Amino acid sequence: MSMKLKKPEAIIFDMDGTLFQTESLLLPAYHKMFDILRAEGLYTGPTPPEERILSSLGMLLSQIWKNVMPDADEAVHRRADELLLQLEVEGLEAGGTLLYPKVTETLAALHERGVKLFVASNGLEDYIHSIVVVHELKELFAGLYSAGGQGTATKTELLRILLDEHGIKEAWMVGDRSSDVEAGKGNGQTVIGCAYAGFGRQDELKGSDVIISAFDELIGLYDNSTV
Numbered sequence: 001m002s003m004k005l006k007k008p009e010a011i012i013f014d015m016d017g018t019l020f021q022t023e024s025l026l027l028p029a030y031h032k033m034f035d036i037l038r039a040e041g042l043y044t045g046p047t048p049p050e051e052r053i054l055s056s057l058g059m060l061l062s063q064i065w066k067n068v069m070p071d072a073d074e075a076v077h078r079r080a081d082e083l084l085l086q087l088e089v090e091g092l093e094a095g096g097t098l099l100y101p102k103v104t105e106t107l108a109a110l111h112e113r114g115v116k117l118f119v120a121s122n123g124l125e126d127y128i129h130s131i132v133v134v135h136e137l138k139e140l141f142a143g144l145y146s147a148g149g150q151g152t153a154t155k156t157e158l159l160r161i162l163l164d165e166h167g168i169k170e171a172w173m174v175g176d177r178s179s180d181v182e183a184g185k186g187n188g189q190t191v192i193g194c195a196y197a198g199f200g201r202q203d204e205l206k207g208s209d210v211i212i213s214a215f216d217e218l219i220g221l222y223d224n225s226t227v
Contacts, residue, residue, distance in 0.1 A: 005190055005209065007225040010142070010168045011110060011218070012159065014175030015121040016057050017197035019107075019215075020131050021098040023054060029087035036083055042076045043069070058177035060122050060147060085124055092134045099135055100196065102216040107140045109219050116142040116166070120158050122179065125149035142166070155179045156186035163187060174218070181207045192218065 016022040030053055037043035048068050056064040061084075065077040072080075091097065111117055117140055121128050125146045132138050145162045152158040156179075163171060173184030176194040184191035185207055193208030196215070205211055210221060 005172070005221060005225040006170055007222070007227050008115065008170050008172045008190065010116040010118060010166065010171045011222075012118045012120050012162065012171055012173050014058070014155075014173075014177065014180050014194075015119055015123055015128055015131060017176040018174060018180075018194050019099055019103050019119070019137075020135075021100055021197075022057055024096070024098040025088055025091045026053065026057075029084055029091050032087050033080060033083045037076065037080065040079070042079055043072060058122060058175075058179055060153075061124070081124075085127055088127055089130050092130045095134075097131075097134070100215050102214065104135070104137065106216045106218055107137060110222060111140045113222065115222065116168070118143045118145060118162055118166075120145045120155060120162055120173075120183070122147045122155060122158075155183035159183040159187050159189075163189075176204065178204045178206075181205060192221070 013019050027050055030050065031047060034043060034047040052068045053064065056067045059067075061081050062077065065072070065080055069076065107117060119128060119132070119141060123146055125148045128144050128146045132141060132144060143162065143166065145158055147155070147158055150158055150161055152161065159173065162168070172190045172192050173180055174192040174194060175181070176197045181191050181193065191208045193205030193211040194215070195205060195211050195213050212218065212221070
């Protein structure tokens with residue numbers, strides 16, 4: 001790795017597709033949700049293909065439902081929000097969901113080196129909090145920021161709030177979607193693109209300073225970074 005990065009005070013992580021293997025939780029919840037929507041008379045016909053929700057990961061929920069069920073009205077979309085959150089939290093508590101390989105050990109190693117760690121996600125606040133609690137990461141993070149919790153419309157705005165509130169000048173934004181790249185670059189920060197989840201298209205990570213294919217590469221990048 002020839003590129004020298006500046007040593008960050010903080011590293012900020014996206015959640016879905018970066019730390020958390022979303023499909024381990026999402027797909028069972030997705031199918032149950034459509035069963036309930038049909039039972040409630042809010043949706044008819046077969047469940048839309050899984051590909052539609054997987055390719056929407058990282059977007060705001062309102063946008064996700066426009067992709068998944070474009071013909072359903074707003075009331076159905078809002079009910080889907082409620083149901084999906086409830087089913088995901090139940091699924092998390094039931095166990096069996098997965099972080100990506102080496103996430104826990106890598107976060108612990110960075111934390112030990114004195115880096116402040118944060119989450120900045122387009123997900124809902126309860127969802128992000130549940131993942132962190134169930135996977136026993138709570139002690140490692142200095143803060144959890146969610147579009148739902150902060151009421152922000154873009155990740156760029158969410159990251160700006162986080163940096164301002166903590167007085168952070170030098171950070172790395174780590175994520176797997178174009179919204180993560182835009183957020184980092186829009187706030188003048190270094191972007192580390194994650195290429196291991198495979199939800200995004202190849203061009204999602206264009207503009208990243210470095211692209212990693214395994215999460216634990218972050219330790220070497222941090223150790224080799226310059227003040």
